[in-house]
Amino acid sequence: MIRYIFTRIGYMMITLFIIILLSFLLMKALPGSPFNDERLPETQKELLYKKYGLDKPVPVQFGIYLSNLVQGDLGVSFVFDNRPVTKIIQERIGASAILGFQAVFVGTIIGLLLGIVAALKHNTIIDYGATVLAVLGISIPSFVFAGFLQYWVGVKLGWLPIAFWNGFEYSILPTIALAVGVVATIARFTRIEMLEVLNQEYILTAQSKGLSNSYIITKHGIRNALIPIITIIGPLTVNTITGSLVIEKIFSIPGLGEQFVNSIITNDYQLIMGTTIFYAVLFVSVILIIDILYGFIDPRIRVAGGE
Amino acid sequence: MKTILEVKNLSVSFNTYSGEVQAVRNVSFDLYEGETLAIVGESGSGKSVTSKSLLRLNPRETTMIKNGQIFYHHKNILDYSEQQMRGLRGAEISMIFQDPMTALNPTMTIGSQIAESIKKHTSLRGMQIIERVIELLQLVGIKEADKRYKQYPHQFSGGMRQRIVIAMALACEPRIIIADEPTTALDVSIQAQILELLKNIQKKMNLSIIFITHDLGVVAKMADRVAVMYAGKIVEIGLVDEIFYHCQHPYTQGLLAAMPNPDIDSESLYAIPGTPPNLLQPPVGDAFAARNKQALKIDFLEEPPMFKISDTHYAATWLLHKQAPPLLPVHQQLAQEKQKEREEKPLFDTNNPFLSLKEVKQYFKLGKNTINKAIDGITFDIYKGEIFGLVGESGCGKSTTGRSIIGLNTITDGTIQIDGQSIYDAQTKQEKLAFHRKVQMIFQDPYSSLNPRMKIADIIGEGLAIHGVPKSEWKTNIYELLDIVGLTKEYANRYPHELSGGQRQRIGIARALAVEPELIIADEPISALDVSIQAQIVNLLKKLQKERGLTYLFIAHDLSMVKYISNRIGVMHRGKIVELAESQELYDHPIHPYTKSLLSAIPLPDPKLERERQRIIFDEVKYNANDRANEKFIEVRPGHFVMLTEDELMQYHQTSAKGILL
Numbered sequence: 001m002i003r004y005i006f007t008r009i010g011y012m013m014i015t016l017f018i019i020i021l022l023s024f025l026l027m028k029a030l031p032g033s034p035f036n037d038e039r040l041p042e043t044q045k046e047l048l049y050k051k052y053g054l055d056k057p058v059p060v061q062f063g064i065y066l067s068n069l070v071q072g073d074l075g076v077s078f079v080f081d082n083r084p085v086t087k088i089i090q091e092r093i094g095a096s097a098i099l100g101f102q103a104v105f106v107g108t109i110i111g112l113l114l115g116i117v118a119a120l121k122h123n124t125i126i127d128y129g130a131t132v133l134a135v136l137g138i139s140i141p142s143f144v145f146a147g148f149l150q151y152w153v154g155v156k157l158g159w160l161p162i163a164f165w166n167g168f169e170y171s172i173l174p175t176i177a178l179a180v181g182v183v184a185t186i187a188r189f190t191r192i193e194m195l196e197v198l199n200q201e202y203i204l205t206a207q208s209k210g211l212s213n214s215y216i217i218t219k220h221g222i223r224n225a226l227i228p229i230i231t232i233i234g235p236l237t238v239n240t241i242t243g244s245l246v247i248e249k250i251f252s253i254p255g256l257g258e259q260f261v262n263s264i265i266t267n268d269y270q271l272i273m274g275t276t277i278f279y280a281v282l283f284v285s286v287i288l289i290i291d292i293l294y295g296f297i298d299p300r301i302r303v304a305g306g307e
Numbered sequence: 308m309k310t311i312l313e314v315k316n317l318s319v320s321f322n323t324y325s326g327e328v329q330a331v332r333n334v335s336f337d338l339y340e341g342e343t344l345a346i347v348g349e350s351g352s353g354k355s356v357t358s359k360s361l362l363r364l365n366p367r368e369t370t371m372i373k374n375g376q377i378f379y380h381h382k383n384i385l386d387y388s389e390q391q392m393r394g395l396r397g398a399e400i401s402m403i404f405q406d407p408m409t410a411l412n413p414t415m416t417i418g419s420q421i422a423e424s425i426k427k428h429t430s431l432r433g434m435q436i437i438e439r440v441i442e443l444l445q446l447v448g449i450k451e452a453d454k455r456y457k458q459y460p461h462q463f464s465g466g467m468r469q470r471i472v473i474a475m476a477l478a479c480e481p482r483i484i485i486a487d488e489p490t491t492a493l494d495v496s497i498q499a500q501i502l503e504l505l506k507n508i509q510k511k512m513n514l515s516i517i518f519i520t521h522d523l524g525v526v527a528k529m530a531d532r533v534a535v536m537y538a539g540k541i542v543e544i545g546l547v548d549e550i551f552y553h554c555q556h557p558y559t560q561g562l563l564a565a566m567p568n569p570d571i572d573s574e575s576l577y578a579i580p581g582t583p584p585n586l587l588q589p590p591v592g593d594a595f596a597a598r599n600k601q602a603l604k605i606d607f608l609e610e611p612p613m614f615k616i617s618d619t620h621y622a623a624t625w626l627l628h629k630q631a632p633p634l635l636p637v638h639q640q641l642a643q644e645k646q647k648e649r650e651e652k653p654l655f656d657t658n659n660p661f662l663s664l665k666e667v668k669q670y671f672k673l674g675k676n677t678i679n680k681a682i683d684g685i686t687f688d689i690y691k692g693e694i695f696g697l698v699g700e701s702g703c704g705k706s707t708t709g710r711s712i713i714g715l716n717t718i719t720d721g722t723i724q725i726d727g728q729s730i731y732d733a734q735t736k737q738e739k740l741a742f743h744r745k746v747q748m749i750f751q752d753p754y755s756s757l758n759p760r761m762k763i764a765d766i767i768g769e770g771l772a773i774h775g776v777p778k779s780e781w782k783t784n785i786y787e788l789l790d791i792v793g794l795t796k797e798y799a800n801r802y803p804h805e806l807s808g809g810q811r812q813r814i815g816i817a818r819a820l821a822v823e824p825e826l827i828i829a830d831e832p833i834s835a836l837d838v839s840i841q842a843q844i845v846n847l848l849k850k851l852q853k854e855r856g857l858t859y860l861f862i863a864h865d866l867s868m869v870k871y872i873s874n875r876i877g878v879m880h881r882g883k884i885v886e887l888a889e890s891q892e893l894y895d896h897p898i899h900p901y902t903k904s905l906l907s908a909i910p911l912p913d914p915k916l917e918r919e920r921q922r923i924i925f926d927e928v929k930y931n932a933n934d935r936a937n938e939k940f941i942e943v944r945p946g947h948f949v950m951l952t953e954d955e956l957m958q959y960h961q962t963s964a965k966g967i968l969l
Binding site: 210219220 | 393
């Protein structure tokens with residue numbers, strides 16, 4: 001098992017290196033620089049380039065960046081008064097994390113319920129209704145839904161604040177907007193998995209033992225259906241956290257996503273790189289954790305991996 | 308005898324998109340205390356639906372019980388509430404399902420799965436339940452039960468899992484056990500063990516068993532009484548001897564005739580023509596009439612009533628009416644014909660084998676230090692035009708052998724030659740193509756081996772395309788191939804899902820034939836098919852052997868079928884061929900202990916023989932204790948090779964000298 005984890009971490013490192021290299025090169029290929037201000041004289045720009053090492057050839061820059069990265073230094077932001085990128089991320093991650101986890105938590109629970117009910121009421125109005133909801137949830141972009149919520153719930157009804165980040169009630173609308181996609185994905189997946197499991201012979205066996213339906217569904221059905229669902233919850237969480245950038249922008253939440261969008265607009269190289277790497281690390285770690293967890297939930301994998 | 312269960316005029320239908328499927332039509336039978344009633348029939352005959360109805364386990368949304376009563380202890384359980392039914396399930400009547408691999412929940416320990424019904428139906432609690440679970444596991448023959456009850460299903464073999472399923476069914480000491488094809492998914496030797504276990508437990512607990520199966524051999528071994536179902540009806544019911552020796556219904560006669568009997572040598576199997584009727588529109592009259600060559604006029608017009616033959620024996624056929632003309636039953640006709648048509652043994656060119664394997668080894672690396680020796684040095688030849696049968700239990704390497712020959716695996720060591728050329732000689736694309744043209748494969752599962760989105764014509768056409776046949780000739784070629792495998796040309800435009808299992812397997816054969824191969828590797832080509840259809844496919848394969856001089860490697864675990872079709876047979880055990888001989892010779896004089904145990908484990912479709920037969924058990928520990936490293940493949944009788952050590956050979960010679968056959 002330990003061997004397995006180490007090999008996985010090794011692969012993770014390779015993946016991360018490729019992500020860093022590609023985003024570094026892509027960023028360099030973009031036209032413009034952080035110091036695009038027309039009022040800035042050429043000589044001043046050159047001084048700035050020199051100060052931040054932007055005059056060196058790209059491979060050298062990359063080398064410097066990597067060596068700093070290994071030491072945990074993501075550089076300083078060009079735009080925000082030389083503040084370290086790590087610090088900016090630290091300040092900003094809080095709101096994003098709360099938003100993301102709230103959305104995944106709420107979305108997963110509702111999604112599971114919806115999926116299970118749809119599966120149990122297979123081929124009835126309830127099933128079709130849930131399926132239509134799920135399709136809508138996946139096909140309507142979250143920002144459309146966000147605007148809709150802002151207008152109706154926020155402006156028309158005036159129930160909830162539509163922007164900024166000053167406590168729990170401020171997080172409700174963006175959480176809902178973000179959770180819709182999660183609900184839809186989980187519900188669809190759960191429905192399919194549940195249907196599959198309910199058709200298994202061990203469900204029939206359980207019925208032939210005289211057990212009650214609710215017992216069979218919770219004890220024999222859901223657990224087996226959950227196994228494949230857990231694999232998608234990990235990437236879904238990361239996606240939701242990263243995907244929140246649009247929502248953060250719409251609701252003016254000072255999260256990492258909003259910062260990310262801003263840094264791209266201002267060509268703040270260090271901040272773009274820093275955030276990208278942060279997201280990438282998050283993503284691969286979650287996948288690793290899920291894979292390890294998987295073994296604990298599914299006894300078949302536990303034994304095979306443990307020996 | 309006391310009646311414990313009474314089914315009266317039961318009719319069950321399913322609502323499907325295409326309409327109402329009348330799965331069970333007016334079925335009545337009794338079940339007595341302590342007896343085994345076998346319900347026999349092909350897939351779609353309604354046998355499983357009938358048995359599930361006894362526990363009301365058919366899917367509620369689509370099932371309609373149109374008519375009838377089911378009395379358990381004189382109470383009609385069809386009137387029971389769902390709550391009352393739950394009290395019955397598992398406690399009074401319990402069920403054993405076909406596939407032990409799927410009947411157990413993979414994420415729950417076997418102990419807690421057995422405990423569930425104990426908790427539900429008895430007053431035992433806590434440690435008492437665990438004790439009961441361990442007791443049950445011991446009863447079904449699981450060793451170290453006190454440790455193993457905490458394990459998960461995947462930690463047990465298929466046979467062990469079926470024992471666990473049986474333990475689960477026995478947990479609350481039910482009065483009736485419904486066993487739905489409980490051994491179909493198991494190897495013959497494991498099957499024999501499970502059947503014996505069920506019999507012993509039945510005796511101990513005075514259980515009534517409803518045993519659902521399509522295997523007449525198993526019926527002969529297990530049943531006290533037999534009900535034969537066809538197209539949702541019971542067409543004949545009687546004591547086991549009455550059914551096997553005095554059956555009256557033409558369908559029962561056909562089923563019995565379609566079984567290859569290892570003790571009778573015959574040239575062609577009797578195959579019931581056609582396929583079972585579609586129960587969306589059940590036929591008028593006798594449902595079997597359309598497949599019965601000797602059907603009477605009235606068979607097509609009016610449904611025959613149950614005629615009484617004896618107090619215990621009833622059959623629904625107009626042949627029993629006093630106005631019916633006397634007809635000789637199919638199986639007796641066959642017996643007479645067989646006398647005439649026995650042919651001379653075919654001669655093969657033994658000097659130039661078509662396929663030749665020499666010391667072939669196929670190892671698979673599983674982990675760092677574990678190697679799976681799937682094939683461990685096998686040597687055999689197949690002659691041109693011969694059918695060579697390869698038998699053994701699952702995991703013995705027989706399928707791997709087939710896959711290695713066709714080049715799906717690269718062998719670890721040894722040589723495989725086809726037509727005098729090593730299969731690895733082909734280097735260029737053209738040479739490889741030529742090789743693949745020579746060898747084709749027919750797969751086990753006709754449902755998954757055909758692409759569901761391709762028309763039959765396209766499936767067969769693929770082979771023609773590779774063969775370089777011009778497109779203008781495809782049509783005639785495809786029609787010709789369909790004709791060869793006994794299908795009309797209308798099938799060309801259909802999709803696989805429109806065909807029955809037997810028809811699909813015919814398509815699989817047509818596809819293989821499209822490239823005009825010389826060698827066909829048939830990997831369990833009939834094990835997914837019904838008995839009457841099996842005979843059709845086997846006859847087709849044999850016909851092709853004769854007419855086209857095809858050579859076959861026939862891989863199977865059904866020994867009686869293999870004996871019937873093959874010229875020679877190799878018995879595989881743990882990656883090695885332990886015995887090889889002409890099929891009759893192998894059956895008459897098995898020498899290797901493993902072969903003997905395999906042969907004795909096949910249930911024969913003959914109840915009297917079954918009662919007398921003693922099963923020979925292969926003692927693996929004792930076998931391995933002998934000097935296995937120095938075993939040799941020795942020709943003990945002409946053309947009869949056995950894997951023996953020096954000691955074993957000496958022993959054999961000593962006993963055979965005394966005139967005692969081992």
